[in-house]
Amino acid sequence: MQYMLMLNETAEDFARRDNPEEAQAYWGGWNAFIGAMAQAGIIVRGDGLLGPATATTVRLRDGQRLVQDGPFADAKEQLGGYFVIEVADLDAALAWAAKAPSAASASVEVRPVMPPPEPAT
Numbered sequence: 001m002q003y004m005l006m007l008n009e010t011a012e013d014f015a016r017r018d019n020p021e022e023a024q025a026y027w028g029g030w031n032a033f034i035g036a037m038a039q040a041g042i043i044v045r046g047d048g049l050l051g052p053a054t055a056t057t058v059r060l061r062d063g064q065r066l067v068q069d070g071p072f073a074d075a076k077e078q079l080g081g082y083f084v085i086e087v088a089d090l091d092a093a094l095a096w097a098a099k100a101p102s103a104a105s106a107s108v109e110v111r112p113v114m115p116p117p118e119p120a121t
Helices: 011-018 023-040 090-099 101-105
Strands: 002-010 043-048 056-061 064-069 077-086 107-112
Touching (some): 101 107
Antiparallel strands (some): 043 077, 056 064
């Protein structure tokens, strides 16, 4: 079964990405996690995301497109990336989520991937 791991990070986590004193440790943790998933053969797809300051949010209200720079929510955690993994069950997905570096400082949301709809006949 496929599960999406939504990797949330704190503002401090995002800042570590570019801090010369912390970047090596930050990326080292992620490279180890990604390497372990790759070795296990469970990665279907995944991407890291640039920080929330690069986001643009779009809403449609009363037929008007409203565009806002930055993330919609002012939250303590923001989405930093995702992986879709193929594992046996939710317990296995949760075990992998617990190994993500962001699980220690923020959170990892785990959701089953919805199967494609049956074609209309």
